[in-house]
Amino acid sequence: MRSAADVVIIGGGCMGTSTAYHLSRLGITNVVLIERERQLATGSTRRNAGGVRHQFSTPENIAFSIESIRLMERFEDEVGYPMDFHQDGYLFLLSTPESVSTFKENIALQRRLGVEADLLTPADAARLAPGLNVDGVIAASYCARDGIADPNGLTTGFARAAQAAGVEIERDTEATGITVEANRITAVATTRGTIATPIVVNAAGPHAASVAKLAGVELPVEPLRRHIFIAQPPGSAVAGVDFPATHIMAIDFATSFYFHREGANIFFGMGDPDEVPGFDMTVQWDFLDSVVEVALTRLPVLAEGTVSHAWAGLYAMSPDANAIIGPAGQVDGLYLINGFSGHGFQHAPAVGRHLATLIAGHRSDVDLGSFALDRVSTGETHPEANVV
Numbered sequence: 001m002r003s004a005a006d007v008v009i010i011g012g013g014c015m016g017t018s019t020a021y022h023l024s025r026l027g028i029t030n031v032v033l034i035e036r037e038r039q040l041a042t043g044s045t046r047r048n049a050g051g052v053r054h055q056f057s058t059p060e061n062i063a064f065s066i067e068s069i070r071l072m073e074r075f076e077d078e079v080g081y082p083m084d085f086h087q088d089g090y091l092f093l094l095s096t097p098e099s100v101s102t103f104k105e106n107i108a109l110q111r112r113l114g115v116e117a118d119l120l121t122p123a124d125a126a127r128l129a130p131g132l133n134v135d136g137v138i139a140a141s142y143c144a145r146d147g148i149a150d151p152n153g154l155t156t157g158f159a160r161a162a163q164a165a166g167v168e169i170e171r172d173t174e175a176t177g178i179t180v181e182a183n184r185i186t187a188v189a190t191t192r193g194t195i196a197t198p199i200v201v202n203a204a205g206p207h208a209a210s211v212a213k214l215a216g217v218e219l220p221v222e223p224l225r226r227h228i229f230i231a232q233p234p235g236s237a238v239a240g241v242d243f244p245a246t247h248i249m250a251i252d253f254a255t256s257f258y259f260h261r262e263g264a265n266i267f268f269g270m271g272d273p274d275e276v277p278g279f280d281m282t283v284q285w286d287f288l289d290s291v292v293e294v295a296l297t298r299l300p301v302l303a304e305g306t307v308s309h310a311w312a313g314l315y316a317m318s319p320d321a322n323a324i325i326g327p328a329g330q331v332d333g334l335y336l337i338n339g340f341s342g343h344g345f346q347h348a349p350a351v352g353r354h355l356a357t358l359i360a361g362h363r364s365d366v367d368l369g370s371f372a373l374d375r376v377s378t379g380e381t382h383p384e385a386n387v388v
């Protein structure tokens, strides 16, 4: 392992590897990325639903989506490695007049920024997602270029391209300390030795607060468990009749229940309103009953399905459910790319580039002010409304 680097990145999920790739594209290759697990992408990145959408509520998040989706569409040509991306569309099912009016405003903003999103009738939504029950739905927000992508392909693609450019990736290596002298970072201590460096990127996902603490910085990012289930439909069910034949994602905005097709199976999940912050990733099978209760109202075929797999992963929650991106402020050389709640995977291509641009000493072409850490202490929050 190198004993000195221009940049050390802590965390080998989609954020760390995207930042490494974009640093290398800017010519910064004396970089070491350290990951404490034996493989990359084993944290939240491996456990996520793969959802990718333009349908956000702030101009900055929509800009991240536009850039990220463009890169995902030509990932193999640009990055040099394949990743799966099914652009079969994404539906938000809306069942209150308030949510319809908010999504109308969001769609107007998305369209001003060049995104072809539309408000559909419940009947149109049902036609796009066969098997979907739209009882109680007033309207649906839809964008055809949204979809489902492959977190592992994206992360390993970025990692391999960065390595090919000279970035070192060290697995099985945990950051255990960050040395700060006269308010500046000077080194990272790891389980495999010390790396002298002036710059550290905290890309530790739900563990970001403990990594920031190594440098004496308080970072308000908390882990929050979320479940995912996979069900095999009954033998009599037919894709395209009882459930969609495509990978279209449908989200019931009022309950956060969502599903999409996964191979021959149905992939579904929902947030638990009673969940409290913590690192426990044990599957709470009791919770499945509450999910199924909602699920049956939206995708009746699940009544006869068998749940074959389940897992839980951790959202990294900031106080306003919006990301924290940029310099930490109090300590020179510490950069943050944290707190993405349930939408980090899809923004990783863009935010990795924006952070790399800042580290290279250039101005980012998206105003990152609303993602600054100090918004939390000043109480100036910038919530993202479309958090699932």
Ligand SMILES: Cc1cc2nc3c(=O)[nH]c(=O)nc-3n(C[C@H](O)[C@H](O)[C@H](O)COP(=O)(O)OP(=O)(O)OC[C@H]3O[C@@H](n4cnc5c(N)ncnc54)[C@H](O)[C@@H]3O)c2cc1C
Residues within 6 Å of the ligand: 010, 011, 012, 013, 014, 015, 016, 034, 035, 036, 037, 040, 041, 042, 043, 044, 045, 046, 047, 048, 049, 050, 051, 052, 173, 174, 175, 176, 203, 204, 205, 206, 207, 211, 226, 227, 228, 312, 313, 314, 315, 316, 337, 338, 340, 341, 342, 343, 344, 345, 346, 347
């Ligand atoms: C159930 C679920 C569903 C989701 N669905 C979606 C979705 O549909 N679409 C979407 O865009 N996003 C989704 N997300 C969110 C998305 O997964 C995350 O925002 C994203 O993966 C965060 O990536 P990351 O690289 O920051 O974190 P991670 O992937 O967790 O990577 C952080 C890495 O840091 C390492 N690490 C931590 N501490 C140290 C240390 N001290 N030293 C060395 N390494 C360390 C960890 O081992 C880990 O590998 C979902 C998340 C969950 C849990």
